[in-house]
Amino acid sequence: MKPKLMAAAAAFAGALLAAWPLAGEAWEPTKTVEFIIPAGTGGGADQMARYIQSLVAKHHLMKQSMVVVNKAGGAGAEGFLDVKNAKGDPHKLIITLSNLFTTPLATGVPFNWRDLTPVQMMALDEFVLWVNASKPYKTAMDYINDCKKLGPGKCKMAGTGSKQEDQIITAAIEQKTGDKFTYIPFKGGGAVAVQLVGNHVESTVNNPIEAVAQWRAGKLKPLCVFDTERMPYKAKITGTMSWYDIPTCKSQGLDVEYVMLRGIFMPGGVTPEQVQYYVDLLQKVRQLPEWKEFMATGAFNQTALNGKAYEEWVAKEEARHVALMKAAGFMAAGSK
Amino acid sequence: MQEIHSLLEGFVVALSFKNVGLMLLGISLGVIIGVLPGLGGANGVAILLPLTFSMAQQPGGTTSAIILLSCIYWGALFGGAITSILFNIPGEPWSVATTFDGYPLAQKGRAGAALTASFTSSFVGALVAVIVITFLSPVVANFALEFGPPEFFAVYLLTFCAFVGMSKEAPFKTLASMMLGFALASVGTDPVTGTLRLTFHTQVLLSGFDFLVAVIGLFGIGEILLTMEEGLAFKGASAKINLKVVLETWKELPRYWLTSLRSSAVGCLMGIVPGGATPASFMSYGVARRFSRNGSKFGTGVVEGVVAPETAAHAAGTSALLPMITLGVPGSPTAAVLLGGLLIWGLQPGPLLFVEQKDFVWGLIASMYLGNIAGLLVVLTCVPLFAAILRVPFSVIAPIIIVVCAIGAYTVNNTMFDVWMMVVFGVAGYAFKKLSYPLAPLVLALVLGHSAEASFRQAMLVSQGHLGVFFSNGLVGTMTGLALALLAWPLVSWAIAKVRAGRAFG
Numbered sequence: 001m002k003p004k005l006m007a008a009a010a011a012f013a014g015a016l017l018a019a020w021p022l023a024g025e026a027w028e029p030t031k032t033v034e035f036i037i038p039a040g041t042g043g044g045a046d047q048m049a050r051y052i053q054s055l056v057a058k059h060h061l062m063k064q065s066m067v068v069v070n071k072a073g074g075a076g077a078e079g080f081l082d083v084k085n086a087k088g089d090p091h092k093l094i095i096t097l098s099n100l101f102t103t104p105l106a107t108g109v110p111f112n113w114r115d116l117t118p119v120q121m122m123a124l125d126e127f128v129l130w131v132n133a134s135k136p137y138k139t140a141m142d143y144i145n146d147c148k149k150l151g152p153g154k155c156k157m158a159g160t161g162s163k164q165e166d167q168i169i170t171a172a173i174e175q176k177t178g179d180k181f182t183y184i185p186f187k188g189g190g191a192v193a194v195q196l197v198g199n200h201v202e203s204t205v206n207n208p209i210e211a212v213a214q215w216r217a218g219k220l221k222p223l224c225v226f227d228t229e230r231m232p233y234k235a236k237i238t239g240t241m242s243w244y245d246i247p248t249c250k251s252q253g254l255d256v257e258y259v260m261l262r263g264i265f266m267p268g269g270v271t272p273e274q275v276q277y278y279v280d281l282l283q284k285v286r287q288l289p290e291w292k293e294f295m296a297t298g299a300f301n302q303t304a305l306n307g308k309a310y311e312e313w314v315a316k317e318e319a320r321h322v323a324l325m326k327a328a329g330f331m332a333a334g335s336k
Numbered sequence: 337m338q339e340i341h342s343l344l345e346g347f348v349v350a351l352s353f354k355n356v357g358l359m360l361l362g363i364s365l366g367v368i369i370g371v372l373p374g375l376g377g378a379n380g381v382a383i384l385l386p387l388t389f390s391m392a393q394q395p396g397g398t399t400s401a402i403i404l405l406s407c408i409y410w411g412a413l414f415g416g417a418i419t420s421i422l423f424n425i426p427g428e429p430w431s432v433a434t435t436f437d438g439y440p441l442a443q444k445g446r447a448g449a450a451l452t453a454s455f456t457s458s459f460v461g462a463l464v465a466v467i468v469i470t471f472l473s474p475v476v477a478n479f480a481l482e483f484g485p486p487e488f489f490a491v492y493l494l495t496f497c498a499f500v501g502m503s504k505e506a507p508f509k510t511l512a513s514m515m516l517g518f519a520l521a522s523v524g525t526d527p528v529t530g531t532l533r534l535t536f537h538t539q540v541l542l543s544g545f546d547f548l549v550a551v552i553g554l555f556g557i558g559e560i561l562l563t564m565e566e567g568l569a570f571k572g573a574s575a576k577i578n579l580k581v582v583l584e585t586w587k588e589l590p591r592y593w594l595t596s597l598r599s600s601a602v603g604c605l606m607g608i609v610p611g612g613a614t615p616a617s618f619m620s621y622g623v624a625r626r627f628s629r630n631g632s633k634f635g636t637g638v639v640e641g642v643v644a645p646e647t648a649a650h651a652a653g654t655s656a657l658l659p660m661i662t663l664g665v666p667g668s669p670t671a672a673v674l675l676g677g678l679l680i681w682g683l684q685p686g687p688l689l690f691v692e693q694k695d696f697v698w699g700l701i702a703s704m705y706l707g708n709i710a711g712l713l714v715v716l717t718c719v720p721l722f723a724a725i726l727r728v729p730f731s732v733i734a735p736i737i738i739v740v741c742a743i744g745a746y747t748v749n750n751t752m753f754d755v756w757m758m759v760v761f762g763v764a765g766y767a768f769k770k771l772s773y774p775l776a777p778l779v780l781a782l783v784l785g786h787s788a789e790a791s792f793r794q795a796m797l798v799s800q801g802h803l804g805v806f807f808s809n810g811l812v813g814t815m816t817g818l819a820l821a822l823l824a825w826p827l828v829s830w831a832i833a834k835v836r837a838g839r840a841f842g
Binding site: 041047050051054070077078156183184188193195198200290293298330 | 385386393485529532659664676682688689
């Protein structure tokens, strides 16, 4: 009788032990989760957030539902302030663009990524230097040198938004080469690509997905990609080239590197269990075949970090943005 | 005729049982979205977009998905006019110009006629645009490539100039109202430097004044305040409510064929460029007023004043899909969301889409024909129903309108601040009416001010500060010239009249 009782007690204790860590981890959303996009409808961040929402719903990854809300005002400041002010609310997520760094610096709106809790880096978005296909340029330096010859401000670069990623890359090119470009801000990546096709500007730094259709149609051509390595996608996009065939800018003598964070954050003051829930959720999303297809369509850099590594990455990127924006004179009067 | 063959194949795709079902569903949802002010076509499509992702993964599913979403868009285009006409509350930005004559018509008891005219001319505009898309898409897609910043500014200038000088109020009141609109439009983010303007370090002003909130307040709440003052009753309560009104109005419509044609042309041009449905409707109203024989009666409730903006808005809204599929440039906020959808479904909008995704493109084009026919049938059969709303006592319906307006204002940016702004704009709208300041110039400046400013400053960057850029080639020169001519026209005609009068006496 005694050994049996002991066994039962041991089993009970074992069950308790087994259940204990689960009980600790088992935080789950208890109401609808709000997924904020600090940008307008139709852009890259909007597409990714809505895609995540659809995958979560389709595969029943979460018991509660997820709603996507655009808060685009003040170059995204509206969305970031909303999350900053929701301190401790575990039912709010936000997807970021580079405006996580650039908006507070350029506008002086009081927020910093440290007001938020980093959850998961989903991917990095690439930037490619594009020119009109009718131009004779073969390499990035052909183009840069030609612009130098034409004189300061004669080459026009179109990009999305002002004092954001596209203009920062333009400024970085200027700082490295001593060239001077005229940067013209437009509302969206598609409009930017068409301005280049119509020969209204000389170059763009469109994301792959924004310019791929015009590339395949033979209207635009890529000169180089602003990443440390070539994009890994080897399937042919045009008759002769794949994303992998585009050289890095650095290998061409244009020493500028830039990728854009597509990451998920939560408000500050949430518990580690709550963060872990969303890390697990987003890991599940990343494992789905649909997600991999989405990554290939947009030729994304699939680096995905979380926890400490993610935090360090963000801190390093912030320092880089401060340096780049200071050198370019993009800082708002009030910000340090 | 290669196109006809492709189109027939498109009809085969679009006419499946499932796709026709989705079409009707989309149209009905779209009409509801269009009727509710604030919940625009772009929001409606964005909310339903995730539903289509799994739909798009089945074979032929992308066509079904785009049919559903584009039909929501057509429905919203139809539906926006309903509240404009009945209550002077534009459900969508492009139906603001419809209120100018649609609401006076309803007050005269001709709500049914106004609704019929609006729906029918929407249909005509869409039809012309789809025919243009079917047969001329390669040509017009290339035309859109000609448009750089100076050309876009010229388009906006043309819209302003077509509209200026048309209001009956004192010119300085018009000017004051328009300048107030520009001032409101400049709140928020500077489009070129990216810095914040006039936000006074408040979070609520970061996104500026949304056009929809202003319109809901100025028109909707303002009108209710006026009606309350005048005695708690709708003027249009005597509206006939049977389907005969449709046939009677149809008899009248062919008279305005020239206005229809002109408005379709304006609409297609603005859609393809892409300038958007809202400027198209304003420009078309302005042009119609200037060139119509009944021009002086515009604004008092003439059917022609409903035909012009509605034809152009729907023609522009429809043809805006052309730059979206051929260039990847959305011609309207709704098209921007649809574009995002296409990208996620794995389609690449661009010059090759017509070659590689024939089934998709022609299925979509065929669905534009069918969707608009379905839309017309749906909304026309509901005309008596809509008109009957005006028979409900004002004291019952006014609170409902205010609640719907408040919800609409809240939906735009999900902030309570916008609801308060709506009330402020409502009081302002009432004051404007009492002091006989025109509201339309303010609204026009608010809706186009930001884009016009952005294009102007982009053009100045391109030309490094030389105004000559607005005459630098035939296209932009013609448009700028036309705009200036339209602006000067009232002065010229006044001078001619003076000279003639002088001769007669001399």
